[in-house]
Amino acid sequence: MLVPMLLAIIFIVYGIMSLTPGDPAQLILGTRASPEAIAGLRHEMGFDKPFVVRYGEYVAKAARGDFGNSWRTGRPVFQVIAGRFPTTIKLSLAAVVLAVLVGVPLGVLAAVKQYSIFDVIGTTIAMFMASIPGFWFGLMAILFFSLKLRLLPSNGADSLKHYILPAVTLAIPVAASLLRLTRTTMLETIRQDYIRTARAKGQTEGKVIFRHALKNALLPVVTATGMEFGGLLGGVVTIETVFSINGVGMLIIDAIRMKDIPQVTGCAIFLAASFMILMLFVDILYAYIDPRIKASYQKMN
Amino acid sequence: MAEPQTPLLSIRGLEVRYETDEAITHAVNGINLDINVGETVGLVGETGAGKTTTALAVMRLLPHRTGKITEGCILFRGEDVLRKSNGEMRQMRGERISMIFQDPMTSLNPTMTMGEQIRESLEIHNKGMSAALTDARVDELLTMVGIPPRRKHEYPHQFSGGMKQRIVIAIALACRPELLIADEPTTALDVTIQAQVLALMNELKESMRTSMILITHDLGVVSEMCDKVAIMYAGEIIERGSADDILDDGPHHPYTVGLFNSIPDIERESKRLSPIAGLMPDPAALPGGCKFHPRCGDAADACRSLAPPPFVSGEHIIACHKFGSSNGGRI
CATH class of the missing domain: 1.10.3720.10 (MetI-like)
Incomplete structure (x- = not known):
């Protein structure tokens, strides 16, 4: 019961976060970055892929204890928590x-x-x-x-x-x-x-x-x-x-x-x-x- | 014939009321009842007649905020139970007077093993009894009611209704009480189990010389178990006598007659049951005169205004205007 519940929770949380307005790449690089740089970063971070694919990748990584790195500090999220x-x-x-x-x-x-x-x-x-x-x-x-x-x-x-x-x-x-x-x-x-x-x-x-x-x-x-x-x-x-x-x-x-x-x-x-x-x-x-x-x-x- | 003796329990003029913000309920209205040593007295009546209230008054277990004994006394071996301190009363409960409740499904604690619940009774009243001795007595009690002692580590939900009632009986009899009050002990059980439980109670009562008040509305049970019978209606005893007096064809209170008529006769063919017409009066607003007159086919003017005088014939007493009065006072 725990595993499907967790998958559903991740889906909801991850989904809500994806729906929030604002382009992550733009946020990271700041307002003065060139459109090419932003597009490049988007590709690098996988934001040009469909949501379901990103969700799948996130879950696969999370299963290994990797919840990504903080955009602010660059430290692993899990370690900070x-x-x-x-x-x-x-x-x-x-x-x-x-x-x-x-x-x-x-x-x-x-x-x-x-x-x-x-x-x-x-x-x-x-x-x-x-x-x-x-x-x-x-x-x-x-x-x-x-x-x-x-x-x-x-x-x-x-x-x-x-x-x-x-x-x-x-x-x-x-x-x-x-x-x-x-x-x-x-x-x-x-x-x-x-x-x-x-x-x-x-x-x-x-x-x-x-x-x-x-x-x-x-x-x-x-x-x-x-x-x-x-x-x-x-x-x-x-x-x-x-x-x-x-x-x-x-x-x-x-x-x-x-x-x-x-x-x-x-x-x-x-x-x-x-x-x-x-x-x-x-x-x-x-x-x-x-x-x-x-x-x-x-x-x- | 039994020679005159001091009764084990003697209830005199007992009145019990339940007082709530909305109403005062007159549950028991001046009843007198004697139980001799070794006797079984049946207390018979419809639901709400005040049978259980009478029993709880004897145990002093009425709901303490609402239930009040306003009048009368309850003498147990000559001592007034109502004057005892709470501590003295606790020592009597379970040791000298025990009670079996109606529904075995709810009268045992679901989170304690059966063994623990029987043990508790023994521990309260036998301080200083060694653990080994107590254990042995628990096993003995279980054997006595026909349950294998190895099952004492099990919980109530693992037993059937009949078995639970046997264990309730074991708890009640653990300290060999002088008086056992059984409040409809078989009403919640199915018919085949009823007979077993009654037989068990009778056997144990005989072997321990325990007196018993048997509360029931089953006249069949009365004829099998009781020496004396008191019939209650709206908080009063309206007819009282030996079991033979009540069960024979002699004069009876119209209510008693109604009770017997409501039992279907197996030899006579009848299409419908014949219940007593009407309902028991609301004990918060009892009628004047004879409490039964609104339902009574023989009601006369006197019944509506005057409390009926007792008609006495030996031990048999009937409170009804129909038979006139042989002396003053109440039953």
């Missing part, structure tokens, strides 16, 4: 961990104490937080924590301290949606018959919630967390720009601005592939949590 990717991964991983640590327990609390003050405040704040755009929140955070209080650095990714603001900014909407989802699934789970069975055994309320309800309620939350993680990989584009962090997001924005087509294509494909690998990982994790899914996989093999 590999240099930037760890920063992005660290940032989004920190955000996801933070979001899960905050969102899931608060969601459980809101469900177990439904209609209590925890529930009302938790869900109301979550609704606001989920609606606030990330870049706005990031800018406000910089204004307050960096400029006013001078507590935290506003840009770069040099130390752990640098990660705090961007990670929190990224985590907030994710935590908010995880809170709401956990609350919903938990409410549904604690109304199940097997929860009543556990209570009828004389089990303590804490164990009823943590041993019986939580595992069942977390199944959809695990999927959502994986999706959110993938979403974050795309979401870092704005946040990395706001906080001037040299990650893949920043790279893609710069590349778009410079019309560095191989770099943009490479980044987009790379992010899409990461997303797919993440979802695969979530599926595998799912099988470990839910014995019914494991059983259906075993039947298939």
Whole structure:
């Protein structure tokens, strides 16, 4: 499933990039180049060939790990991404961990104490937080924590301290949606018959919630967390720009601005592939949590 | 004849309401019921008559936000269950009073193995029991309900409905409870399995001297299993007596008569089933007088305005104006 998906993604990304206006050869050589030189470069780079042929050549090269060279710097695209990717991964991983640590327990609390003050405040704040755009929140955070209080650095990714603001900014909407989802699934789970069975055994309320309800309620939350993680990989584009962090997001924005087509294509494909690998990982994790899914996989093999 | 004894469980004047923003539902309205040691009492009635609510009240497992016991007491060996602390109540649940729920398909945790779920019951009530001993008891319980112990590492989805209900029974009986409440234990099972499960329950109940409240709407099950029967309608017990009293041809509450008439007779040829006309009243807006009068063919003026006095004949009690009153008070 991964391979055809990747081929389709490459097709779409590569196709969109080819449809963008502007002649690449002209872009590289500048406005004062002679028409002959431009035509020569076009031929050299293969832009005079039909799209399908170029796509085929691109895929063939990509399969060997060659995504072309950046037009701007001349360095291999893949190498540039590999240099930037760890920063992005660290940032989004920190955000996801933070979001899960905050969102899931608060969601459980809101469900177990439904209609209590925890529930009302938790869900109301979550609704606001989920609606606030990330870049706005990031800018406000910089204004307050960096400029006013001078507590935290506003840009770069040099130390752990640098990660705090961007990670929190990224985590907030994710935590908010995880809170709401956990609350919903938990409410549904604690109304199940097997929860009543556990209570009828004389089990303590804490164990009823943590041993019986939580595992069942977390199944959809695990999927959502994986999706959110993938979403974050795309979401870092704005946040990395706001906080001037040299990650893949920043790279893609710069590349778009410079019309560095191989770099943009490479980044987009790379992010899409990461997303797919993440979802695969979530599926595998799912099988470990839910014995019914494991059983259906075993039947298939 | 059994000599007079203190009942194991004694429900007195129990009233339960469900309070929501929209309405107050009068689910149980002042019922009295006694269960002696070793006895099986059948609680019979239509869906919505308050049978399950009564059971949940005894277990103190009513939905805690909406379900409220407003009146009455529930005495278990003379102690009021309603006055117990949550901790004391937890110790009773599963050890002294157990409950089997209606649908075995949903009453087991899908992410825990069967063994773990039986084990849990044992661990809660036998703190300090060695792991080896607990394991042995799990195997013993599985054997007892006719499931090979090697299957304890499997999950609920790997079992059939009948097997799941056997495991639910094993969980309920794990700590040899004094009282077992079975809430329609066979309704969700198919007919051939029903008989097996009932036979199993009867056998285990006999060997453990467990008393049982059997909630059902199946009069066939009642005749096979029960010593005493109470018939519920709209949150009240409208007729009560020994199984023989209820099943014989003597005087009955018109509702009981209706219940029996709605069973198709295999020897008589009839084109249609004969159900009781009308529906159970909305428990949020119960009619005055006798709750059954809107559906009753024999309804008179008194039925519309006055609660019916009990007609008592030995153990057999009927709440209906038709039979007049032999003394005051309610059933």
